[in-house]
Amino acid sequence: MDHALHLLALTVVLYLGFATLALSQVRNWRLVIAASPPSPVMKIVLRAIGIVLLMLAIPLALWLDGPSFGSLMWGTAISVAACAVTATLSWCPHWLRPLARAIRAANMSQIVWRLNE
Amino acid sequence: MKPTFRQSMQWLHTWAGVVLGAVLMAVFWSGTLLVFDREIDRWMAPMTRLPVIETSTPLDPMIRPFIATAVEVGASSITVALPYEREPTLRVSFRDVSGLARYNLDPGTGRILPDPETAAATDFLYRFHYSMHIRFANVGIWLVGLAGMALLALCVSGIAIHRKILADFFTFRPSKNQRRAILDLHNAAGVLGLPFNVVITLSGMIIFYAEYFPSAVRSLYPNAASYYSEIFDSHSRPKSHVPADAISVDTVRHAAQKIWNGDRIQYLVINHPGDAAASMRVVRATDNIVLLQGDTAFFDAATGALLYHRAKPEPVKRAQGFIAGLHFAQFQHWTLRWLYFVLGLSGCVMIATGYVYWVDKRRKRHEQQGLSGVRLVEGLAVGSTTGLIIATLAFFVANRLLPLGTTFLGYERAALEGWAFYFAWIVTFAHAWLRPRRAWIEQCWWIAAFAVAAVLLNGITTGDHLVRSLTHRHLWAIAGMDLLLLAGAMVAALAAGKLQRRAVAPPASSARGRPPSDGIE
Numbered sequence: 081m082d083h084a085l086h087l088l089a090l091t092v093v094l095y096l097g098f099a100t101l102a103l104s105q106v107r108n109w110r111l112v113i114a115a116s117p118p119s120p121v122m123k124i125v126l127r128a129i130g131i132v133l134l135m136l137a138i139p140l141a142l143w144l145d146g147p148s149f150g151s152l153m154w155g156t157a158i159s160v161a162a163c164a165v166t167a168t169l170s171w172c173p174h175w176l177r178p179l180a181r182a183i184r185a186a187n188m189s190q191i192v193w194r195l196n197e
Numbered sequence: 198m199k200p201t202f203r204q205s206m207q208w209l210h211t212w213a214g215v216v217l218g219a220v221l222m223a224v225f226w227s228g229t230l231l232v233f234d235r236e237i238d239r240w241m242a243p244m245t246r247l248p249v250i251e252t253s254t255p256l257d258p259m260i261r262p263f264i265a266t267a268v269e270v271g272a273s274s275i276t277v278a279l280p281y282e283r284e285p286t287l288r289v290s291f292r293d294v295s296g297l298a299r300y301n302l303d304p305g306t307g308r309i310l311p312d313p314e315t316a317a318a319t320d321f322l323y324r325f326h327y328s329m330h331i332r333f334a335n336v337g338i339w340l341v342g343l344a345g346m347a348l349l350a351l352c353v354s355g356i357a358i359h360r361k362i363l364a365d366f367f368t369f370r371p372s373k374n375q376r377r378a379i380l381d382l383h384n385a386a387g388v389l390g391l392p393f394n395v396v397i398t399l400s401g402m403i404i405f406y407a408e409y410f411p412s413a414v415r416s417l418y419p420n421a422a423s424y425y426s427e428i429f430d431s432h433s434r435p436k437s438h439v440p441a442d443a444i445s446v447d448t449v450r451h452a453a454q455k456i457w458n459g460d461r462i463q464y465l466v467i468n469h470p471g472d473a474a475a476s477m478r479v480v481r482a483t484d485n486i487v488l489l490q491g492d493t494a495f496f497d498a499a500t501g502a503l504l505y506h507r508a509k510p511e512p513v514k515r516a517q518g519f520i521a522g523l524h525f526a527q528f529q530h531w532t533l534r535w536l537y538f539v540l541g542l543s544g545c546v547m548i549a550t551g552y553v554y555w556v557d558k559r560r561k562r563h564e565q566q567g568l569s570g571v572r573l574v575e576g577l578a579v580g581s582t583t584g585l586i587i588a589t590l591a592f593f594v595a596n597r598l599l600p601l602g603t604t605f606l607g608y609e610r611a612a613l614e615g616w617a618f619y620f621a622w623i624v625t626f627a628h629a630w631l632r633p634r635r636a637w638i639e640q641c642w643w644i645a646a647f648a649v650a651a652v653l654l655n656g657i658t659t660g661d662h663l664v665r666s667l668t669h670r671h672l673w674a675i676a677g678m679d680l681l682l683l684a685g686a687m688v689a690a691l692a693a694g695k696l697q698r699r700a701v702a703p704p705a706s707s708a709r710g711r712p713p714s715d716g717i718e
Contacts, residue, residue, distance in 0.1 A: 083532035102367045148487040149530055152523055155392050156536040162367070162389040163543070170369045 086144040090137055090153060094161035097133030099176055100126050102165055103183060111173040113180040122187045134158065203358055210354040213347045214551045215574055219581035220329070220344040222548045226585055227326040228397070229541030232526055232534050234318040235283035236674035241596045242313030243659040247285040248671040250304045252461060257445050259287060259307040263300065264443060267291040268471030277446065278464040280304045281482065282529070285671065291470075314601050314610040321592070321615055327405070330615075335408065342409050345402045352395055355387050362388065379554045386547035393540040394547070400524035403517070428514070432495045432505040437474035443467060443498040446477075453479040453494050456506060463491055467498055476504060484529040488515060489522035545582075552578035576630035583640035584625030586685075590647035591621035593682075597654035638700065641693035648686035652679045 102108040104126035109117040118126060141157070142150035168175050200208070230237065239246050260277055267275040272291035280287050287302040301310040315321075324330055331337030356362060366388065369381045387394070407414050407424075418424040425431070450462050463482035469475045475498035481491040494506040510518070522528070526537050556575045563571040595617035603610045625643075629636040655675070656662030663679050666672035 083530055087532045087536070098367070105364065105367075107364070108367060145530075148519065149528075149533060152487065152533055153536070155396065156533065156540055159390050159393055159540055159543070160536065163385065166367045166369050166385055166389065169367050170371060 083145070086141075087153065087157060089144065090141050090157045091161050091164070093133055093137045093140060094158055095164055096179075097130045097137065098162050098165040099130075099168070099179055100133065100183075101130035102169060103176065103180055104130065108169055108173075109180065111169055112176045113184070115180070115184055118183060118187050122183070126183065206354040206357040210351055210358055211555065213351055213354070214548075215555055215577075217344045217347045218548055218552055219577055220340060221348055222545060222581045223329060223585060224326060224341055224344060224401075225541060225544045225548060226589070227322050228401075229538055229545065230589065231318060231322055231326055232538045232541065233674075233678070234323065236678055237318035237322070238284070239674045240655065240678045241315045241317040241593070243661065244310045244313060245284075245286045245301060246659075246661065246672060246675060247280075247303055247305065249282050249285050250280060252279075254304060255447050256287065256304070256450070257447050259302055259304070260289065260446050263289045263291070264467065264470050267293075267467075270294065272470065274466050274468045275470050276464060276466045279450075279462055281461060281463075281484070283674070286310060311601060315596055315614060316611045317596075321611075321618070322589075327401075338405060338408055342402060342405060345398050348398045349395065352387070352391060352398075356391075359384060359388070376554065376557050379550050379557060383547060383550035383554055386543045386550065390540055390543045390547065393537075394544055397524060397537075397541075397544075400520045403520050404524060429490075430493045430507055430510070432476070432478070433468065434474055434476060434504075436469045436472050439473040440471055441473035441475070441499045443470060443475055443477075444501040448501050449477050449479060449496045449498075452496065452501060452503070453481070456494060456503075457481045457492060460485075470498070473499055475499060483522065483527065487522040487528060488518040489525055489527065490514065490518035549578070549582045552582070572630070572633055575633055576626060576636070579629035579636045579640060580622070580626035583637065583644060583689075584622055584629065586689075587625050587640060587643050587647060588618045588622035590644065590651055590682075592618040593651040594647055594654060597651065597658050634700070638693050638696045641689045641696065644689035645686040645693065648682040648689070652682050652686075655679060 103112065104118065104123045106117045137158070138151075138154050141154035144150060145153050256277070256279070263277075264275060270291075270293040272293060275289065275291040278284070278288040278290075285304070287304040288299070289302065290297055290299040292298070299312075301313065302308065303310055327341055328335075328337030329340060331340065359365075365381075365384060369378075369385050371378050371381075373381075402409065414421070414424050418427075426433075446465065446467075450465065453462055453465075454460065461482040461484060463480045465480065466478040467475060468478065477496045477498045479494045479496065481493070483489055483491045490510065492506070492510075495504040496502065497504055509515075526534055528534070552574065556571055556578060560571050563569070592614055595614045599610050599613055601610065603613060605613055608616065625640060628640065632639065652663075656679075661672055661675050663676060666676035666679065
């Protein structure tokens with residue numbers, strides 16, 4: 081049971097990482113939300129956040145399941161999480177709308193911040 | 198004109214896949230099933246479906262008579278495998294004049310269980326996985342090794358020929374035209390499952406390093422025996438020819454557990470039983486670690502004194518043990534084993550969609566030009582995917598239909614189950630080539646029928662139907678297998694229905710649909 085909860089925690093972090101990476105792509109963004117896609121700077125920021133989340137999942141996996149099982153859990157859960165994001169985009173893209181809205185809000189504040197400068 | 202890098206990679210990807218796809222599918226499919234090898238064993242050998250006993254139950258009263266027999270027949274060693282959650286029987290084996298004598302015991306009562314008369318998963322499917330049962334000159338092992346190398350080459354070439362690997366990373370468009378959807382699925386299973394596919398294939402080949410690269414072993418060791426003796430940490434001493442009684446197995450077991458912080462003992466071997474120089478080799482279980490090579494300790498069988506124990510194996514051996522362990526997946530980490538199962542299935546999907554894409558892309562052209570390539574490869578694809586699943590199910594059904602003690606043409610029951618597997622497999626290939634238009638649909642129906650039949654037969658012949666197996670903790674392995682069979686039957690029936698509807702009225706999207714404009718062609 082503990083192991084299943086570990087997997088859940090790990091998959092959530094990896095899923096968010098991949099979802100952020102997916103939303104940095106214009107085509108996926110348009111699938112999810114009818115709003116202007118993230119700016120080029122925001123795209124880079126999103127990709128960086130996505131990769132950081134994927135990498136953060138490594139220490140999390142090692143901490144939860146120890147070095148040997150943890151490394152295998154990360155190596156296998158990463159595929160499952162990526163497939164889950166792909167499936168979400170294929171059948172239920174609206175599930176990612178809250179995430180896209182949050183990103184858009186961040187993007188807006190960035191534009192405002194830039195205008196102020 | 199000299200082909201470009203992409204063109205040569207495409208050639209490699211296409212032909213390595215078409216030629217070795219069937220072998221790859223067989224290895225991937227059997228490997229996926231073997232994640233649950235002990236559970237399949239329980240399903241196929243109903244007499245071994247026992248509640249798990251407390252590990253502190255004394256074993257001496259049960260083992261003593263066998264040690265006495267082994268001494269009587271002059272066996273050089275006797276092996277005792279201890280029960281645990283996934284394998285709840287006590288297994289005793291030794292060599293006598295007629296060959297290997299093997300006994301399964303109920304560890305709760307000491308009763309000798311009837312011979313299961315099945316090769317089940319840990320023998321039949323296991324050998325099929327690494328050698329396809331071709332024993333002649335180790336051809337099977339080399340064929341599987343070649344397919345493994347091919348899969349690694351397919352992974353690399355597949356990445357090289359993928360035109361939009363980053364843009365299409367999260368892309369699966371089931372509603373687009375059929376060919377596009379198949380290619381998307383192939384790419385998704387291949388790219389997203391890449392870490393698992395590469396690691397599992399490479400680790401599988403590393404397990405057989407002594408077979409594939411024998412020169413290293415030959416140049417360093419005078420003979421194979423000395424090499425294996427070092428690998429398996431063997432410690433031996435010559436027989437003294439002075440008779441002596443062996444000390445209690447339980448005493449040695451507890452002494453070994455003390456060294457290993459109370460960890461479970463997997464099995465123990467008494468060398469030269471009945472001799473004053475007899476020794477007991479005790480092997481620690483590896484349930485809660487990935488590393489496969491369990492620690493070994495040697496005890497004096499007459500006095501119980503510790504003779505030899507290596508506290509920590511060398512780093513190279515540990516690394517090899519880790520690689521082998523991550524491939525064998527014998528650990529008790531159920532979540533990780535389920536992940537293996539799911540990713541193994543995704544590997545099967547990758548291989549199957551690769552075939553289907555090859556056929557779909559060439560069907561029209563081959564029909565116009567009167568070529569037979571598509572027909573040949575489609576038969577191969579059907580036989581190696583749905584056909585292989587049917588063969589596996591026929592193996593299960595034969596196991597439930599053949600009564601214990603059955604012999605036919607001199608073959609025993611365990612062998613007959615194997616014949617059922619191969620006979621069904623050959624029939625599916627013949628069917629695929631004889632009825633190319635209907636093969637996919639009909640074989641999907643066969644899968645559904647065989648899977649349901651297996652579940653029903655298990656309930657009828659053993660009484661462990663789903664209601665019973667779900668409510669008894671020690672039968673959850675059986676419930677799991679039955680539920681997976683039913684889920685498989687449902688998926689197969691849905692697929693058959695969908696293919697049937699498509700065959701009756703070709704969907705507009707597939708008729709009008711453009712061929713893929715991006716991705717690999």
